[in-house]
Amino acid sequence: MKSAVETLSPTRAKLTVEVPFEELRPSLDAAYKKIAQQINVPGFRRGKVPPMVIDRQVGRGAVLDQAINDVLPQKYIEALQENSLTPLAQPDIEVTKFEDNATLEFTAEVDVRPEVEIPAYDGLEAEVEDIEVSDEDVEEQVKALRERFGTLNDVEREAADGDFVVMDLQARKDGEVLEGAEVAGMSYQVGRGGMLDGLDEALTGMKAGETKTFSSQLVGGDLLGEEVEVEVTVSQVQEQELPEFDDEFAQMASEFDTAEELAADVRERLGRGKRLEQAAAARDAVLEALLEKVEIPLPETMVTDELNARRQNIEQQLMYAGITMEKYLEDAKQTQEEFEAELERRVRDAVAAQFVLDEIAKTEDFNVSQEELSEHLVRRAQQSGQDPQEFANHMFEHNHIPDLVQEILRGKALATIVEAAVVKDASGNVVELKNLRPDGTIGEPEAAEEAAPEAADAEATEAEATEESADKA
Template identity: 55%
Template sequence: MKSAVETLNPTRVRLTVEVPFEELKDSLDAAYKKINQQVTVKGFRKGKIPARVIDQRFGRGAVLEEAVNDALPKFYTEAVNEADLNPLGQPEVDITELKDGELLAFTAEVDVRPEIEIPDYSGIEVEVDAVEVSDEDVEKSVEQLRSRFASTKDVERAAAEGDVVTIDLEAKVDGEVLADGVATDVSYTIGSGELLDGIDEAVKGLEAGGEATFTSQLKGGSAEGKDAEVTVKVTKVSARELPELDDEFAQMASEFDTLDELKADSRKRLENMKQYDQATQAQERVLEKFLELAEIPVPEKLLEDEVNTRKHNLEHHQLGQMGLNLEKFLEIQGKTVEEFDAETREQAVKGIKTQFLLDALVNKEKLGVNQEELTEHLMRRAQSSGMSPDQFAQAVVEGGQVPMLVGEVARGKALAVVVEAAKVVDTKGEVIDLSDDEDEVETAAEVVEAAVEGDDEAKADEAAE
């Protein structure tokens, strides 16, 4: 077999392949065997029809077509390996010559990973937020904990902000009560914003037994999006009572003996969270700078496929599971279809460039992934997916996704290399050293995932809320 490569552009090549006819022998034998099992000729047992009879009855052309279809993938793969190419997607194959007994010639056009020159990243500098935890932050954290231990007590007075009311609801559209528009004994905290728009104003000032009517746009159900006349009746008013902030509360709500110890722990946890956010911010900004330094061509076919995949996943999976459609999603986001398409394309370009650049750095630096790193990554992915590690691992193996996970960790390690070489300072001018961060690679892998996959899932969650 002879092959040659023609570069059409930085991301697409054309392979020209010539195969001596004798190399088709195995595929020809397989073609005759396959046709033998499919046809019947009087005077011959099934599977025992001579090749010359098949040629006479069904035509040599049918046999050649079957043989070529069988052989093409093998010859294409040999040509790709010989040229040391990294193809992306399926090739467009064109048979240019087929001489029975002499020659098979074909061309194959395919997108390939571009050759990327790794830019000098040692001069990258980024600024990140300083880690600051105020007394107000600590008080807010303790108050949130305190609210989880709140109790309620029935009161005989008008409902006010923060009270928990038990209510009955009835929704009418065009004067008709909706079949799914009646609810009883609903518990609602005034001011939480968890029910219909306008309900807070309607129930404030009502005592048990009182009712009010207001107009609100329905957020779900059979009349979703329509304006409804809603009647709300308060059957009970309960006041929330918070526990006293003292040592007794600390002992009840935590493993600490004193309130001061609880506050000190809250401060430490907030500092850890802000340090994690700072590290993530540093990696995101270093990645942006790294991408800006590199020349990375993007194959148009790969880009179009990625855009279509993102749209399909958002519309038919993420939004579908939340009871939303694309039109409603865009309405909530305040975007036009054109703006959404442009944003999706921009995210897809960034994702592809991120993979290309970091994969090139992985190869250049010969960054490997050990079992411990892969296991840690698998555990985190399992947690975010809501599956147990065993279930997730089984799904990954059965789906042939292990190389994908290895790639994610390797790209995280590549980004960590770039971050360690960069200068990171906070808004106070202090240099931040992230090299001692034990979770640096895993955090970097998360940043890379977000860049590669985009943030449509987060936006879908936000829209559903």
């Protein structure tokens, strides 16, 4: 076999491959055997039909086609290896010349990994915001804790913002109650939002026993986004009574003896959460600083595929959350064009970051131990809400283990450049960054779990830290 490569662009190559007919003979023999098992010819047992008879019954051309289909993938891979090419997608293969007993010629155009020249990444400089835990932050967390121990008391007055109501809801379309669009005896806090547009406005001012109808759009089901008439009936209006934040409350709600000790602990946990957020921001800023130093040609097919995948993922998340794209864009104060432009920018940065981190991992000669892979599998399973063993089985069965290994290698590369960087906060203080895990995610998980809810949520998004970092670059 002979092969030659033509560079069509920095990210696309064309292979021209010539395969002598002699190298086709094993595939040709296999094709005859396979066809012999599939046809019935009087006078011959199944599987024992001679090639000459198959040629008369089926045609030599069908046998040659099957042989070519069998040999092409193998010869394509050999040509990639001969020319040291790393494909990034499925090739476009075309048979350009073939006759019986003659040389087979074919071409294969494919996106390939671009050559990346990595600049020096020791001592990259970046800046992040200061860590600040305000009294208001502490008060907000203390209030959330008091609300967990609050009591609800019925009141004989109109419902106001912050009150709880017990309500029945029915959604109608053309006068018919929609299946699955009704609830009974539901407790809801006025002003909380997250259900139906117009619900909070309707509930405000209602008393127990009153019914009101308003127009809204469904946020789930087959009629997502459809305009409907919603009837809400309030059976109870309840006022939440919060316990006093004193020593007695501290002893009931925590392991501390005094309210002062509990407040100090809340402040410390918030600080740990803020440090976690600052570390994540520093990681993103360092990667952004590195990407600014290098120009990487990107395979457009890869960018398009990733764009489509992310767009589909966003649409699914919005559907599960019961939010239309129009509502999402309205809340984000974005036009469709601005959303698409921002999404494409993030995708391009993410793809570029992958190439950069892959090259650094190769340069540093990183490897992945079985322990690191197992820990990564467990963490990914936990973050996706799956059983670790079931998640691992799925990854092995669908050949996704190489992808997970690559995630860890990229994480190690990211950790290397971050720990070698000089990151300062807005006040000029150096930020210590020695808490990255081997896969590039931020350490100190206990800080995230114990700290403010928003910090814990931030940690939960660390499953694919290198890609998410690139999004912000």
